[in-house]
Amino acid sequence: MGTAQEITASISQQLPWQEELYKHFHRHPELGLAEHETSARICEELEDLGYETCLIGGTGIVGILRNGEGPVVLARADMDALPVAEDTGLEYSSTVPGAMHACGHDMHMATLLGAAKFLAGNRERWSGTYLALFQPAEETAAGAKAMVADGLVERIPKPDVALAQHVMPVEAGRIGTTAGPILSAGDSLRITVYGRGAHGSMPHNSVDPVVLASSIVLKLQTIVSRETRPGQFAVLTVGALNAGSAANIIPDRAQLLLNIRTYDLQLRQRVIDSIQRIVRGECAAAGSPKEPDFEFYDQFPLTSNDAAAN
Template sequence: MTAVSAVLAGLEDTRPWQEELYRDVHQHPELSHQETRTAGLAADRLRGAGFEVHERVGGTGVVGVLRNGDGATVLLRADMDALPVQEATGLPYASRVTTTDADGAEVPVMHACAHDAHVACLAGAAQLLADGREHWRGTLIALFQPAEETGDGARGMVEAGLSDLVPTPQVALAQHVAPAPAGQVRTHAGAALSAADSMRVTVHGRGAHGSMPQAAVDPVVLAAMIVVRLQTVVSREVPPGETAVLTVGSIQAGTKSNVIPDRATLQLNVRTFSDATRRTVLDAVERIVRAECQASGCPREPEFELFDRFPLTDNDVATTERVAAAFADFFGERSAPAGQQSASEDFSDIPTALGVPYTYWFVGGTDPEVYRAAEAAGRVAQDVPVNHSAGFAPVVQPTLDTGTQALVVGALAWLAA
């Protein structure tokens, strides 16, 4: 019997409470930096499994350390926060939670990005590895991270002294449920998830009556010109072999049809897969905005504010190959390549700060029959709900089993005695 099969033999006993934990966390979602209840559940599970537990790390973060003799140290991470989305899945355990967000607004809350599944999978993997500790040697770190959705949770744990609480790992591992057939695991070496930067741009015009446009510097027209010109950044300034996305998601200006306002605010999002392209695109945005403001004769310089910034997830090649090989041995044909994804994550802030290699993989969460039918009809984009949508609901099984198995198999690629 291998270490993997010995440790995973306990999955039959783990599965019932894992499923219960998943449904509980799904039904009681918490926004970024508010994950108090979820963190308490994770901490209780780790303590019950014999971990040394640290709570309130960087706010609501939880870290468990299980020392099991000489050997490698492996860090496994799960995120915990939910989103301000009104759930429309129709599930019996659907969220009906509302809460006050950071801006003081009352908002619905939903686990629309499977962080509830991530919590349940890591809790289960931690329990299985604790129960099967006679089959491996080393140290296991189980980290439950807050505020992934706002891009500052990982950084918050680092700044709160994470490196002083845990031994330095040899590797850090994380995963995410994706809209792929449940039961699959997918890996990708190199740049796997894009860096992301959101920017708020305020341009200043001069207000006037709608009947007297000659007295105004119209920020609405200015904003429109900026949006049009920004469409050339990716097509004309980014090399064809590079990937970048630039989206203007919001324009706010004015209050009445016959009043020319004195300012407009644009919010845009940039996603890139290299530091050079990231800088190229952000510099181009600022250059274009300033030039259009000058062309319009604005009375004041524009203002730029960067927020919700996510690092590039650049999977270490050797680490990814080691995990992929372990997955191939265990999952067989259910292990496949992932390809680059334009979503973003802040997980890499943790291994980067600790100075260790990492890899981040994907676990399918869509009912395989639903996915195959959508694929056959050429309607995957229309019929398979994606992360952050009100209808996103991973099937409980085999999603939880697969995610739990993947964490155990990945960790034992370093910890097996």
């Protein structure tokens, strides 16, 4: 690839182009599976660099650069923004109300396009095939599934190694990686518990799902603090509790939204089992007239780096 000085000089020359791309993506965030303008801009940039491009999974993109015999390397970035209103005061702040690149995906796209540009401009220094994959809807796990369902595996050269990235709050210029588990498995869970509605003046006629859900939230905290062995990693977050619509009416149900993060699949299952045990137990103790409902969604598998690739 040349000397370190040559590589640094080549990268430095393209940094203004990358910075403008980053600011463009930050100004124009798009939510998962709606990254149409983002996708079009990425395709335009890749084609200008000499890449074959194909849309896969709606707004997903793979740019292919064939450069003779050699390994096939896939590098991946995500594209979607979050439903968050920006209030940073930056001169390149989001222009889309209620949407923002708050998780670094704007940086990921600019970085991957930067790698694509560097490799396209230095073909004499390497050989093989480079795949630049831009994944939509990472935040909901729907984008990767959509690309696979749309024939990703059959439509691109089989990679010998796949590389991903994520910005982290560490010192600039440093790269962190390790063999084995590095990014946790994630599970989101929607739980509906049932009560018996009544007027607020007659609580004795009710089974109050607000009190029930509140009790469940407190009891769930013991899964990590009292059921998980010290040194093991688990995070259980109750991100939302919704019930009722009036101050003087006891509703007939409540809904909780949970998020679980684990590195160990056996521990993950124990946490899930404990959640279901606690919820069912609290419902029984409250006299709930109906069994609770459990709905899993936005599930992400554990990211475990291959030791040889690392």
